[in-house]
Amino acid sequence: MKIFSDKQIFEGDKLTAERHNITSTELMERAGIQIFNWLDVRMQGAQVPIHVFCGIGNNGGNGLVVARHLINHGYNVETYVVNFSVNRSKDFLVNYDFIKQITKKWPTLMGPKDDFPEIGSEDIIIDAVFGFGLVLPAADWVVKLFQHFKASEAFTLAIDLPSGMETDEVPADENAVVWASHTLSFQAPKLAFFLPDTAKYTTQWEVLDVGIDPNYLINTPIDIELIGKQEVLPIYKMRGKFSHKGNFGHALIIGGSYGKIGAAILASRSALAVGAGLVTAFLPKCGYIPMQSSIPEVMVITDEQDEFISNIKFEIAPTVIGLGVGLGTTKQTEESLKAFLKTNKTPLVIDADGINLLAKNKDLLSLLSENTILTPHPKELERLIGKWKNDYEKLKKVKAFSKKYKLIIVVKGAHTLTVLKNRIYINSTGNPGLATAGTGDVLTGIITGLIAQGYEPLKAAVFGVYLHGKSADIAVQDLGFEAMTASHVIETLGDAYIDLFTQPESPKAERNEEDKKEGENKKNEK
Ligand SMILES: NC(=O)C1=CN([C@@H]2O[C@H](COP(=O)(O)OP(=O)(O)OC[C@H]3O[C@@H](n4cnc5c(N)ncnc54)[C@H](OP(=O)(O)O)[C@@H]3O)[C@@H](O)[C@H]2O)[C@@H](O)CC1
Numbered sequence: 429m430k431i432f433s434d435k436q437i438f439e440g441d442k443l444t445a446e447r448h449n450i451t452s453t454e455l456m457e458r459a460g461i462q463i464f465n466w467l468d469v470r471m472q473g474a475q476v477p478i479h480v481f482c483g484i485g486n487n488g489g490n491g492l493v494v495a496r497h498l499i500n501h502g503y504n505v506e507t508y509v510v511n512f513s514v515n516r517s518k519d520f521l522v523n524y525d526f527i528k529q530i531t532k533k534w535p536t537l538m539g540p541k542d543d544f545p546e547i548g549s550e551d552i553i554i555d556a557v558f559g560f561g562l563v564l565p566a567a568d569w570v571v572k573l574f575q576h577f578k579a580s581e582a583f584t585l586a587i588d589l590p591s592g593m594e595t596d597e598v599p600a601d602e603n604a605v606v607w608a609s610h611t612l613s614f615q616a617p618k619l620a621f622f623l624p625d626t627a628k629y630t631t632q633w634e635v636l637d638v639g640i641d642p643n644y645l646i647n648t649p650i651d652i653e654l655i656g657k658q659e660v661l662p663i664y665k666m667r668g669k670f671s672h673k674g675n676f677g678h679a680l681i682i683g684g685s686y687g688k689i690g691a692a693i694l695a696s697r698s699a700l701a702v703g704a705g706l707v708t709a710f711l712p713k714c715g716y717i718p719m720q721s722s723i724p725e726v727m728v729i730t731d732e733q734d735e736f737i738s739n740i741k742f743e744i745a746p747t748v749i750g751l752g753v754g755l756g757t758t759k760q761t762e763e764s765l766k767a768f769l770k771t772n773k774t775p776l777v778i779d780a781d782g783i784n785l786l787a788k789n790k791d792l793l794s795l796l797s798e799n800t801i802l803t804p805h806p807k808e809l810e811r812l813i814g815k816w817k818n819d820y821e822k823l824k825k826v827k828a829f830s831k832k833y834k835l836i837i838v839v840k841g842a843h844t845l846t847v848l849k850n851r852i853y854i855n856s857t858g859n860p861g862l863a864t865a866g867t868g869d870v871l872t873g874i875i876t877g878l879i880a881q882g883y884e885p886l887k888a889a890v891f892g893v894y895l896h897g898k899s900a901d902i903a904v905q906d907l908g909f910e911a912m913t914a915s916h917v918i919e920t921l922g923d924a925y926i927d928l929f930t931q932p933e934s935p936k937a938e939r940n941e942e943d944k945k946e947g948e949n950k951k952n953e954k
């Protein structure tokens with residue numbers, strides 16, 4: 429799913445009005461009806477008090493449309509205009525007139541000196557105070573109103589985005605933002621919903637199609653994309669009937685050190701499970717028996733040293749190399765990595781101590797060929813690019829780093845981000861069960877195994893991150909977050925592939941036996 433900028437949505441709205449010969453007021457009406465329907469389906473006419481707080485811009489205009497439809501359908505509505513400015517937007521004013529025409533209970537105008545209305549914890553708040561037009565700072569009394577919302581503990585539905593949330597900065601004061609229970613975002617989700625610093629301002633979010641011209645949406649280029657099943661399906665390479673193991677490449681995993689051979693085992697097993705034709709592991713001697721006895725399918729080449737890698741040398745010609753898991757950072761390993769990178773021409777996926785050694789020897793970065801993949805966790809990333817003050821600055825630095833060295837950076841986190849220059853791919857799969865030892869080694873193996881099969885590095889990174897998260901989502905259903913381990917994530921990789929082609933179940937046409945009986949009883953009572 430494309431993630432559009434505010435400017436693009438604004439342009440799209442304007443262009444839709446022109447192309448379809450429709451006024452902006454009519455477009456606002458459509459959007460408002462969508463929001464009303466969303467609520468109506470869930471509330472079914474319930475008389476829960478609904479407090480609609482509207483600003484004076486177009487977000488406020490959206491709020492007024494919703495309030496009008498709620499009133500027309502007999503809901504228990506109080507409408508307020510948070511009157512923080514005299515610069516009311518045209519469509520706010522039109523809808524302000526409309527609402528006055530359908531009810532005697534006109535919206536209450538709220539100013540800095542007014543008391544806030546009482547809001548019960550079982551009530552509903554609709555937050556239409558600010559959308560993306562907010563220019564900081566909001567007035568103190570408006571910030572206090574947001575705190576009043578939060579203190580009420582009422583279900584808070586934000587229109588487009590929680591008021592006070594900016595779309596390109598982390599709010600300096602978390603009290604100056606509405607903490608929404610649910611956000612109905614127009615046409616596309618906002619980047620802020622995926623970043624740890626800002627995701628907390630809405631527990632859930634959903635996208636509403638507000639009717640922006642589909643051609644505009646298809647043809648407008650974007651820098652950020654949310655990756656779900658629809659986005660990875662076209663990446664998937666179907667296997668031909670006459671294919672053989674030689675078609676699916678040879679992955680080499682270089683890693684492991686005394687006490688950390690398990691990392692190389694996990695990566696090797698993942699490369700196999702994701703479909704690599706052949707997998708070889710290059711290990712220190714102490715890794716030979718553990719690897720051979722735990723995965724018979726994997727071939728092993730050993731270093732001269734027992735406990736760490738000292739000289740990366742092999743006579744095979746792998747399709748791709750996954751380097752760094754459990755590698756350690758001894759001086760000899762560091763020197764062997766330097767020597768190896770000077771001559772290596774094979775595509776690389778670099779993780780863990782491989783990244784740490786690059787961070788220590790930044791001159792090595794320019795030796796990496798274009799589209800080499802680095803998969804850092806936050807600490808490794810910090811060693812590479814330095815500290816950041818917030819998620820937006822982090823992204824800016826990652827993009828600059830990727831551009832400078834022409835590398836693909838997989839920024840691991842709750843929503844893993846794959847970055848290539850200005851492009852960002854936000855992953856939608858995965859769960860907190862992945863916060864456990866070895867899951868990073870599994871990801872390295874998966875991406876390496878995909879490249880072995882002929883996936884281009886960027887596609888392998890995006891698809892690999894998706895499969896890894898999906899596999900964990902499947903595994904967690906039987907195991908729960910706590911008991912799931914990295915090995916389980918490998919075991920369900922097959923199910924993650926199968927899920928690509930599984931259609932969601934359609935609602936059951938037949939009612940269950942209980943429902944049927946109840947229906948019969950009611951008929952008999954009549
Ligand atoms: N089809 C539809 O229905 C569509 C509807 N859309 C909806 O429009 C929303 C954007 O609307 P918006 O641009 O009018 O700005 P909004 O966020 O309502 O409020 C800001 C207003 O307050 C003002 N203001 C700002 N900061 C202030 C401050 N600190 N203190 C005082 N005043 C301040 C600012 O005034 P200005 O700076 O212009 O003078 C502006 O008027 C968007 O989020 C979505 O809900 C669009 O998505 C398109 C499709």
Ligand SMILES: [K+]
Nearest residue numbers: 555558589591
């Ligand atoms: K809002």
